[in-house]
Amino acid sequence: MSGKVTSISGATVCVDFPDLKIGDRISVGVNRLTGEVVRLDGSVATVQVFEENRGLGIGEPVTTAKGPLTVHLGPGLLGGIFDGLQRPLPLLQESSGDFITGGQNPFPLDCTRSWDFRSAHKAGDKLLAGETFGKVREGHIQHHLLSPHAGILEQLNTGELQLEHPAAILEGNQPLHGWHSWPVRNARPYRRKLPPTTPLITGQRCLDFLFPLLKGGVAIVPGGFGTGKTVLEQTIAKFADVDVVVYVGCGERGNEMAGLLDEFAELEDPRSKRPLMERTIIVANTSNMPVAARESSIFTAVTMAEYYRDMGLDVLFLADSLSRWAEALREISAALEEMPGEDGYPTYLGSRLSGFIERAGAVETLSGTQGSLSMILAVSPPGGDFSEPVTQACLRVAGALYMLDSQLAHRRHFPAINWNQSFSLYSDTAMAHFSELHEEWAKLQARCRDLLQREDALREVAEVVGMEGLQDGDRLLMRTAEKIRLDFLCQNSFTEDAYATPQSTIEHIVTLVAEHDRLATALDDGALLDDLLKEAADASL
Ligand SMILES: Nc1ncnc2c1ncn2[C@@H]1O[C@H](COP(=O)(O)OP(=O)(O)O)[C@@H](O)[C@H]1O
Ligand SMILES: [Mg+2]
Structure with missing residues (x-):
């Protein structure tokens, strides 16, 4: 037809x-x-x-x-760079040069590559829909081959497998391939959702210590232009303790994407010591690529992320930025002459967005294993106005908010996470884990927050009376809070300090707080702050 x-x-x-x-x-x-x-x-x-x-x-x-x-789901997606329609960009470049011509639909998986297919099943076994029927080794992970539908195994072609040939035959002479297709707008099924419990270590002290994320949780990162959204997302993509990272560059500058690709090709995963790209899938729909494919790109990407989750892995989905995605939605909706809602976005912005974000979570997979899909989503509100519809719609479904602050960025306090306005609803759950690392984690976190808050109040006083007008105890507090901000919360992504283990994070804060307490006790005993600081400075020479 x-x-x-x-x-x-x-x-x-x-x-x-x-x-x-x-x-x-x-x-x-x-x-x-x-x-x-x-x-x-x-x-x-x-x-x-x-x-x-x-x-x-x-x-x-x-x-x-x-x-x-x-999208096509099978071994070989890891390390891939795709556009919003899952077309492999390196292949497109080979066939049409740097500027993609339309109408090309190369198969996204490499059919010439051989995989060592092993299976614990045998002929006669009954397979349920979504069940693992065998495994191949893909980089650092055991890639489960998942059956898209139920059936009885008649034959298994274990050994060397190429994706164009069936991996097994089901009763009724139905071929079962090592890959299958999945509609991008349908969430992949699982047995049940589980409450997220395990912290997702980002390596960012400010996040892990003050605003922890859990595996299966969702964080949004709103920030104006130049506040460090892209750098934060890319740094987390490098260091997060997950098995697979899916990174979507959505409507942002093409040169940033190119930079990311170059860097990831060279870097190695600090834990597995293998190329970082081997655990990463990149979906690129930069600002110079067609707008409509941008709308589909996050669905393409999240479906691939769910696929790896279904193997019982921890997957992290990063998007930069959802605002550019929403703009694409608005453009499409306007072309269709639909009734505009707030700020010209279609009235279904909120439901489309939450339908997508709800695909995150910790789950028991159809194979009975546990997997998780976490999301960290950058939002770039126009003019830094956080009351706009995209930020608000995201906030309704996110469990953590990492609010980036232009003033902090201006002072080059990076990551520019505003500690007063950010929050994490996962904090209490994460604490159960962190307190195993250090029993006073929760107490120190509260101390740290308190010191920062009191500093804010004191700063107003200091502006009136000057630092000299403050009492020694208050000056000490200001000094400690400044150290917490500059030494602890600031973390330069372009130095060795880009990643901090939870162990080093807690030791760092323990040291800062212990010094504060030692000096405070000395003050109580009648010492003068200037003398104490001079002593400390001399000692460190
Ligand atoms: N964690 C960081 N460490 C060091 N520099 C940073 C960090 N985050 C941001 N920057 C600086 O700020 C600039 C803008 O950051 P970027 O992520 O591109 O902002 P955005 O994506 O929000 O527009 C970067 O080029 C870098 O110089
Ligand atoms: Mg950016």
Whole structure:
């Protein structure tokens, strides 16, 4: 069956084509550009084209793939760099040079690569949908081959496996491949959600100590221009203690993405000592790539993330930035002449966003193992106005907020996380783990917060009376709080200090607080602060 293009308005194209469904994937025009049906009116379908459609004409043919937009899931995704439609960018570059031409749909997985396929199953075994039927080694992980549907195993082709050949045969002569497709807009199933319990160590002292994240949790990072969103996301992508990282560059500058790729190709994973890229999947839809594919890119990426979660792994999904994604949604919605909601965003912004964010979580997988999908999502509110709809919609579903502060960034206090406005609802749960590392973790955290708050109050006083007008005890407090801010909370991503273990984090704060207490006791005993500080300075010479 086929149809024809009847009208074109930017990336929105109407086609005359009966029997389509909302969400169907469509090939548009002689160049076979990929599009998705977004509206139906009788036999006229409105299609959002994901690729540059310059040169497309009225009357050009349209065909349907008879199904929704999908991604291909199988071994070999790790280390991959894809666009928002899961097209491997290195392959596209080989075939069309630096500027991608439309209509290319190379298979995202490498079919020439051989995998050593092992299975604990045997012919006659019954497979449930989503169950593991064998494993191959992919870099540092055991990649589970998951059966997309139930069936009875008739034959297993263990040994050397190439993805074009079936890995097994199910009853009824049905081939079972080492890969399968999955519609990007459907969350992958699991047995049940579990409450997140294990901290996700980011290596950032400020986060791990004050605002911890859990595996399966969601944090949002709102910040104005230049406050360090990209650097923070990329630093966490390097050091987070997870098995797989999926990084989506969504509508941000292309050169930042290029920088990330160069860096990740060279760096090694501090824990497994293997190339960092081997545990990373990158989905790039930079600001110069088509807007409609940007909208689909986060769904493409999150589906790949869920796939690795389903193997019982800990996966971290990072997006930079959701605001650019929401802008794409707004642009598409405006082209469809939908009724605009707040700030021109479509009225379904909130539900689309939470539908996506709710794909995070710790789960018991269909194979009975435990996996987690955590998210850290950057938001770049225009003009740094946090009351705008995207930040607010994210806040409703996130468990942690890392608020980046332009004033801190201006003073080059990085990461510019505002300790008064940020929060983590995971703090209490994380504490159970951290208190095993140091029994006073919670107490020290409270101390640290208190010192920072009292410093704020004292600073106002100091502005009036001057530092000399403060009592020794207050001056000591200001000194300790300053040390906490500058030595402890600041962490330069471009030095050795970029990553801190929880052990070193807690030792660091213990040292700072102990010094404070020692000096405070001496003051109580009648010593003078200036003498004590001079003594300390002489001692350290
Ligand atoms: N953790 C950090 N350590 C050192 N410098 C940082 C850090 N975070 C941000 N910066 C500095 O701030 C600049 C802007 O950061 P960036 O992440 O690009 O901001 P945003 O993505 O919010 O616009 C960086 O180029 C870098 O110089
Ligand atoms: Mg940025």
